[in-house]
Amino acid sequence: MKNKYSIFSLARNALSYHQRWQTAWRSPEPKKQYDVIIIGGGGHGLATAYYLAKECGITNVAILEKSWIGGGNTGRNTTIVRSNYLWDESAAIYDHAMDLWSDLSQELNYNVMFSPRGLLHLAHSVHDMQEISRRGHSNHLNGIDAEFLNPEQIKKMLPFIELDCRYPVMGGILQKRGGTARHDAVAWGYARAADALGVDIIQNCEVTGFNIRDGAVCGVQTSRGQISAKKVGVVTAGHCSVLAEMAGFRLPIESFPLQAMVSEPVKPIVDCVAMSNGVHAYISQSDKGELVIGASSDTYTSYTQTGGFDVIEETIGAIVELYPLFSRMKMMRQWGGIVDVTVDRSPILSKTPVDNLFFNCGWGTGGFKATPGSGHVFAHSIANGEMHPIAAPFSIDRFHTGGLIDEGAAAAVAH
Amino acid sequence: MFIIECPWCGKRDQSEFSTHGEAHIARPEDPSVLSDEQWGDVLFFRHNPKGQHYERWNHAHGCRRWFNVSRNTASSEIYASYKPGEARPGAGKS
Ligand SMILES: Cc1cc2nc3c(=O)[nH]c(=O)nc-3n(C[C@H](O)[C@H](O)[C@H](O)COP(=O)(O)OP(=O)(O)OC[C@H]3O[C@@H](n4cnc5c(N)ncnc54)[C@H](O)[C@@H]3O)c2cc1C
Ligand SMILES: [Zn+2]
Numbered sequence: 001m002k003n004k005y006s007i008f009s010l011a012r013n014a015l016s017y018h019q020r021w022q023t024a025w026r027s028p029e030p031k032k033q034y035d036v037i038i039i040g041g042g043g044h045g046l047a048t049a050y051y052l053a054k055e056c057g058i059t060n061v062a063i064l065e066k067s068w069i070g071g072g073n074t075g076r077n078t079t080i081v082r083s084n085y086l087w088d089e090s091a092a093i094y095d096h097a098m099d100l101w102s103d104l105s106q107e108l109n110y111n112v113m114f115s116p117r118g119l120l121h122l123a124h125s126v127h128d129m130q131e132i133s134r135r136g137h138s139n140h141l142n143g144i145d146a147e148f149l150n151p152e153q154i155k156k157m158l159p160f161i162e163l164d165c166r167y168p169v170m171g172g173i174l175q176k177r178g179g180t181a182r183h184d185a186v187a188w189g190y191a192r193a194a195d196a197l198g199v200d201i202i203q204n205c206e207v208t209g210f211n212i213r214d215g216a217v218c219g220v221q222t223s224r225g226q227i228s229a230k231k232v233g234v235v236t237a238g239h240c241s242v243l244a245e246m247a248g249f250r251l252p253i254e255s256f257p258l259q260a261m262v263s264e265p266v267k268p269i270v271d272c273v274a275m276s277n278g279v280h281a282y283i284s285q286s287d288k289g290e291l292v293i294g295a296s297s298d299t300y301t302s303y304t305q306t307g308g309f310d311v312i313e314e315t316i317g318a319i320v321e322l323y324p325l326f327s328r329m330k331m332m333r334q335w336g337g338i339v340d341v342t343v344d345r346s347p348i349l350s351k352t353p354v355d356n357l358f359f360n361c362g363w364g365t366g367g368f369k370a371t372p373g374s375g376h377v378f379a380h381s382i383a384n385g386e387m388h389p390i391a392a393p394f395s396i397d398r399f400h401t402g403g404l405i406d407e408g409a410a411a412a413v414a415h
Numbered sequence: 416m417f418i419i420e421c422p423w424c425g426k427r428d429q430s431e432f433s434t435h436g437e438a439h440i441a442r443p444e445d446p447s448v449l450s451d452e453q454w455g456d457v458l459f460f461r462h463n464p465k466g467q468h469y470e471r472w473n474h475a476h477g478c479r480r481w482f483n484v485s486r487n488t489a490s491s492e493i494y495a496s497y498k499p500g501e502a503r504p505g506a507g508k509s
Binding site for chain 1 (some may be wrong): 436445452456460461463489
């Protein structure tokens with residue numbers, strides 16, 4: 001039985017100098033057999049396991065993670081949460097996630113620090129203005145909040161912005177419900193809650209192959225031996241193509257490095273998230289005070305979790321042009337993650353050519369915000385053997401039928 | 416970030432080049448006879464190996480010519496760069 005986190009448990013543990021906190025999840029040995037195996041212990045995989053146990057009554061579940069949970073893109077992203085996508089299918093899945101974000105800390109009894117502080121997209125060109133106007137109106141039709149701002153209103157939100165610079169600020173679109181959440185806490189919160197429902201979280205366990213009989217998956221080979229399973233869900237982000245190859249098919253996905261960085265901590269100054277898709281730079285401030293800055297992805301495929309210095313330089317150049325105040329800030333850390341990019345910049349939640357083998361991937365540069373919604377609909381899809389209605393349009397079939405959900409071309413979408 | 420050897424100009428910084436994905440894709444002779452399935456494969460499905468890969472690069476800020484590179488996507492090691500039309504070198508170091 002898990003101890004509940006509360007003000008009382010905090011006080012009680014303070015008395016024992018915080019030496020007696022229960023471990024947040026067990027580290028069990030893998031069993032021989034599970035009803036469902038989830039490969040990949042990022043936020044999406046952990047959320048899937050949690051909802052399988054919580055809502056679908058399937059508790060004989062293992063998460064197999066090759067290194068440590070949350071160490072992939074989940075722990076490397078810039079934590080932006082929003083749902084103001086262009087197309088109906090995207091609006092449905094990202095706004096489903098938004099609904100779940102709003103009380104996720106209570107649901108998991110874990111503070112995921114969801115902070116709907118407002119998400120501002122800046123427009124720097126006529127094209128950008130047209131894009132935000134089209135997207136904003138489409139958001140309104142889907143019941144998603146979107147406010148158009150003029151440069152004066154933007155200056156009020158960000159008094160230190162340079163409106164009249166190389167990238168003139170012509171307008172903006174604000175989603176007030178958008179913001180940030182604490183990425184690690186999302187992984188840990190789902191892990192702890194899933195573990196409490198009986199899910200086995202098995203770290204340092206790399207999947208190296210699938211056991212497939214009569215066209216259906218029946219187990220996996222791992223660095224810790226064979227494990228059989230009735231159903232398998234693959235949620236390995238940048239490595240999804242590697243897993244697909246093991247199962248004998250290809251995905252319409254390529255893997256690219258995406259970089260981010262944080263500055264030294266300073267007093268609160270940026271109280272929303274400001275994104276400039278057109279110039280590939282976005283900025284927010286963590287609760288610790290660091291400026292969190294993200295770039296566009298590197299242009300070549302890679303699995304190295306590092307990117308080029310030229311990309312960082314370009315991003316910092318744009319940040320300094322728009323916010324000259326930050327020109328003398330020191331950057332403390334910089335890193336990369338490997339993002340799984342589809343041609344239409346929309347994810348894949350799908351059955352596959354192998355029966356009982358499901359994939360949830362292709363979230364690319366922007367899947368953190370979808371974590372609760374993705375895990376929720378994917379869990380129901382695996383449990384029922386049929387894709388959940390919100391997930392169904394994101395099937396691999398769309399690359400053969402032509403039913404693309406083209407967020408890339410439509411929204412110049414970054415995160 | 417790495418150094419790429421342009422077959423015409425020699426070794427240059429990667430930032431001088433633009434990259435254009437998988438190389439040696441044979442375009443279908445007669446697209447109209449393809450099924451939707453085959454056409455989707457042609458348009459959207461690419462190899463995305465963790466390891467040795469053949470890909471197209473352009474020396475955008477140099478001679479502006481196209482060429483192919485054999486590169487390891489897990490280590491960024493470049494095994495070979497070669498002119499279009501030349502046979503692909505064997506996997507790994509040549
Ligand atoms: C720099 C950066 C900034 C980003 N910014 C944002 C943002 O602001 N907002 C946003 O919404 N999204 C953002 N994203 C995207 C977001 O991080 C991802 O879409 C999301 O976190 C993916 O979660 P996941 O659980 O699917 O993948 P991951 O967290 O990557 O988890 C996949 C897991 O699978 C494991 N795995 C791989 N292969 C195997 C194997 N063979 N066996 C076992 N386990 C395996 C990996 O170790 C990894 O832990 C950003 C990404 C990056 C890199
Ligand atoms: Zn050249």
